[in-house]
Amino acid sequence: MRAPGGTDVAVGDVLLSVENVSLSFGGVKAISDVSFDIRKGEIRAIIGPNGAGKTSMLNVINGFYHPQQGRVTFKNQTRSEMRPYEAAYGGIARTFQNVALFRGMTALDNIMAGRTLKMHSNLFWQMLRYGPAMREEVEHRHRVEEIIDFLKIQEIRRVPVGRLPYGLQKRVELGRALAMEPDLLLLDEPMAGMNMEEKEDMSRYVLDVNDHYGTTIALIEHDMGVVMDLSDRVVVLDHGIKIADGTPDEIKRNQSVIDAYLGVAH
């Protein structure tokens, strides 16, 4: 699967790079002078204590926030100001820290919503649900069914999302992001509030998405065990500053990371 538009990037090359980004809200500095990159095909974790600027970083990447300084380069295209819909068209999908689904709609319809950007037939045909619109609908539905099969949520296809337990809502949200066939998938705390078993399931799906669809994944996660097991590389933020960047093993040994998490004696 490949998103339309954009320049192709080979596996292992830099897919997205963040250079010297600084972001502040009034007098509050959320991110100061952070640089890192995400290579195609990897699982990249962004970790850090509360308020470190992780979610702000994701918001910068998908164009929701515009940094005062620095550049974001995605698929070799540098944009100083990218809008969220441009990011979506360009192949960036995300899930949210607190589930953001249409609660009254079924799981199926929610995932179908992820296909919106890929619909090409005009409003007229879509209203008639006939001709080219119908053909398109069938094709999109096929893709969505593949995702439903992939995430093993067949039994909740017709269930309104609001009635589902939290763990399943998270899975539907992942499904909707996958429906966009993204090049880069941003997961904001995909395992927050889950029990051990749900976490294991979700980890499995994250790895499977990466393996099966070849999707590059950037995730924010608090569960260190999960982060160390899943990710290829980890970047650590603290108070908006990058304090470490490397493989899970390097991060585990890094003194400033340990200090940031456990505190230092002054």
Added chain:
Amino acid sequence: MAPNAAARADTFPKLLMRNAQVFGTRPAMRHKDLGIWQTWTWAEVLDVVRAYAVGLHRLGLKRGETIAIVGANRPRLYWSVMAAQMLGAIPVPVYADAVADELAYVLAHADVRFAAVEDQEQVDKIQSVLERVPKLQLMLYDEKRGLRDYDHSRLHSMEDIIEEGQKALAGDPSVRAWLDGEIAAGRGSDPSIILYTSGTTGASKGVLLTGERSIMAASDTVAFDKLTEHDVSLAYLPLAWVGDHYLNYAQGLVSGFCTACPESSDTAMADLREIGPSFYFAPPRTLEVLLTRVTIRMEDAGFLKRKMFHYFVGVARKYGERILNGQPVPLGGRLLYWLGDLLVYGPLKNVLGLSRVRVAYTAGEAIGPDLFAFYRSIGLNLKQLYGQTEAFLYLTAQPDGEIYSDTVGRTFPNVDIRIAENGEVLFKSPGMFAGYFKDEAKTAEVMTPDGYVKTGDAGYFDEKTGHLKIIDRAKDVGRLNDGTLFPPKYIENKLKFYPNIREVVAYGDKRDFVAVMLNIDLTAVSSWAERNNVVYGSYQELAGHPLVYDMLEKHVAEVNRSLAQDKMTAGAQIKRFLILHKELDPDDGEITRTLKVRRGFIEERYAPLIKALYDGSKEADISTQVTFEDGRKGAISARIKIRDMKTEPTTAAMGKAA
């Protein structure tokens, strides 16, 4: 249906050939994939299975070898069974949810060199025990997902193997002729399948069945229930269980009916509704879950709907079973029932996916009379059968119009049943097994010198109905001191059908009379207490409440009345009972994890209570150690009252079985 043709074909591959010819364009199998039901006709199934067999042969599967089948009910796994049988290899289905340990035991014991599995989960599980299964060489998988990076030197996708077989068949006409030869070379007396028993009693044993006998047994039941190629069943019970292999695989091939595979195990209920099977099997537990779901949803329904539901369920209880049995019913009753069918039973059955069911069976454990009556009263032709893996399922079944909740039916045509001295049920049947795989000692153990098989169950033929009644495991049946038969489980089950009673332990073997210890069901009894303003501070207090005792006394009296009606059990009426002050708990080792009471252990642990039950005391003190949920230990002590029961008058002389 052509039973004669079925009888002529003595192996399943030959039957498949016949079906492709006779029912070529009829659906043989359905599977919901990506939200859409896919259908394969008998002719298509034959083509796929032939290609699959060729592929397996090229991988090296030989006649007489075994191949493990692990996974859920999916077409390709059924085809794996068929393809293996086509080559004369012996499929060995294994429970998909078996823990790695069990799986390793079966795979090693069955000497499998090949395994056909569903997905990555099963591949991982088998690989984790690989060193214990040294003979295993090759695995085939149905679902590709997640397996891309695995070492494929010993791992193949079924899809690829089938495709290779197709190419070989298309490219070389001699392959086709060779395969026809292989099918023809299969003899009815060859082993057709090995089904491992679930192993509740010790290590699991591999029950070896032959094609000819399997087909003979299935032909009998297909004729009994008049199954034809127009019937449909949903395969949702474990592939490795004799029930699925018999009801769906064997009966499907013999009658030519269509077997539908659910999308996933969690969607079975919804799929049932979409498929609308005409032949249905469900263990009592499933039926109970269904009914509970209906009851809960009705409690949430609007006032009018709720009233209507309860009213017409009452009507059904009064007339439903009689109408189903073809007994006389007053015209008014018929009209009301007709209206109820229109407004309640019809829609209800439709929601449950049971609208088109013509024949439904339940078996495996005792079914509560109320539960059984409910389904029958709304017009579902639910019947009971009795059998076991060694018999290839059926030994007895209830014919239409002769339905009782406490019997398992008449001896099946061509089956011979005998009751041994000790009450054990013995049989000879057309589908009888050929022996336990690689275990002649065990085989000899269960056979009588004159060729009958011991079921291990105790039972007797009811004089009134001529039906078989199963009362307990033969080894658990005891005798009172006066020689009266004492079936503990039979008595315990009768009590457990009352919602207020959660657990029962019955004593009587080598004693003067029967006495029971009861556990209340906290949910049911506390809600009763709430409704009746009974105040209590703890489980212990509620359990010891005089009004609770009064209520359970009524239940025990009812059970005594029902025991008294049958001369075999009349002597085993309950003389004394008590209510335990704590719930029997697996953490304390009193019941197993699968919720079976450990009678011997409880007898030791509650020795003072047992003593009191039999020495005539009115109450007894007990102190027991308990393990709390966080692992701490503590002691609970209590003074427990014991009640005496009146026994019903019986024809005493006949009560002695000895």
